[in-house]
Amino acid sequence: MRRDLPKAYPGQVIGLLGGSFDPAHDGHVHITREAMRRFGLTHVWWLVSPSNPLKARQPAPMTDRIRRARQEMQHPRVVVTDIESRLGTRYTAETLNRLVQLYPATRFVWLMGADNLVQFDQWQDWHWIMENIPVGVLARPGDRISARTSRAAQHYRRFRLAASASTLLGRSDAPCWCFVNVPMVSLSSTALRATGDWRSESSSQGVT
Numbered sequence: 001m002r003r004d005l006p007k008a009y010p011g012q013v014i015g016l017l018g019g020s021f022d023p024a025h026d027g028h029v030h031i032t033r034e035a036m037r038r039f040g041l042t043h044v045w046w047l048v049s050p051s052n053p054l055k056a057r058q059p060a061p062m063t064d065r066i067r068r069a070r071q072e073m074q075h076p077r078v079v080v081t082d083i084e085s086r087l088g089t090r091y092t093a094e095t096l097n098r099l100v101q102l103y104p105a106t107r108f109v110w111l112m113g114a115d116n117l118v119q120f121d122q123w124q125d126w127h128w129i130m131e132n133i134p135v136g137v138l139a140r141p142g143d144r145i146s147a148r149t150s151r152a153a154q155h156y157r158r159f160r161l162a163a164s165a166s167t168l169l170g171r172s173d174a175p176c177w178c179f180v181n182v183p184m185v186s187l188s189s190t191a192l193r194a195t196g197d198w199r200s201e202s203s204s205q206g207v208t
Contacts, residue, residue, distance in 0.1 A: 002102075004086055006045060006079050010105035013040060013170035015136065017111045018047040018084075018092060022059035024069035031138050032078060034182040035111050039136045040170035043077045044111070047095065050085045093125035096133050108133055109170055113140045114147035114179070121151040130156050134169050135177040148179065 008014060015035050021028065024046070032044050048065050059065060062082055069080040089095040092110070099108060110133045112120075117137050120126050129135070130152065137147065147153060153160070161169055161178040169178045 002086075005083060005102065006081050008043075008103045008106040012042045013107045013109065015039060015041040015044040015109045015111045015170075016047055016096070016099075017044060018049060018095075020059045021046065021048050021065050021069045023065065024072040026072070028069075029073050031111070031113070031182070032073060032075075034138060034180075035136055036077070038138075038166045038180050038182065039109055039111075039178065040167040041109060042170075043079065045083070046073065046078065046080045047084055048080065048082050050082075091124040093123070093128050096129060100132065107170060110135045111138065112136075113138055114144055115140050117147040117152055117179075118150045121155075126152065130159075130177065131175045134172050134174050136166075136169055137177060137179045139179065139181040144181065153179075 015032075017028070017032060017035070019028075028046070032046070035041060036044055046069055048062065048069060050062065062085060066080060066082060073080060083099075084095050087095065087098050089098055096108065096110065110129060112135070114137055123129070139147070156175055156177060159175040159177060161172060161176055163178065163180045166178045166180050169176065
């Protein structure tokens with residue numbers, strides 16, 4: 001195992017929460033704790049994604065986003081990592097494929113909000129993700145109905161694990177996904193950026 005990658009051990013069930021975390025906030029912390037409790041996870045990794053050269057608005061530098069994320073999420077079983085940058089992967093399916101190869105004795109669960117399930121069929125190799133990694137979906141306000149009727153949800157409806165059995169997700173074999181309703185924090189990274197506080201904080205630390 002490469003020394004620059006997070007450590008994982010046989011028998012662990014690790015939830016993977018990806019995103020730009022620009023910036024990380026209480027909402028990310030909340031869904032992480034809920035996911036650990038609801039899906040039977042032993043650990044969660046936050047996968048802080050690199051900049052996207054195809055987007056006009058770039059996130060704050062990785063070092064600042066990592067630092068902010070670690071300040072927000074202080075839990076002994078949660079790891080904040082830039083593993084995608086270290087692996088050089090671009091798409092979620094590519095990252096997950098590499099992780100499965102690197103950690104063959106570890107079980108992974110992909111975590112996402114219900115809003116992502118709505119457009120999940122537009123993701124690169126989304127079928128591969130559903131058929132190789134259990135997926136835990138956490139409901140967000142306003143996205144519950146559209147998520148449940150989405151193309152991905154309909155295509156894999158017979159593999160849906162009942163919310164009442166959600167703690168089994170981490171030990172289930174793919175394809176398997178579970179949709180749970182959880183109390184949500186309405187805070188968002190977009191709202192924080194709109195206030196100017198996050199960019200101001202980054203600028204004061206020498207970020208351009």
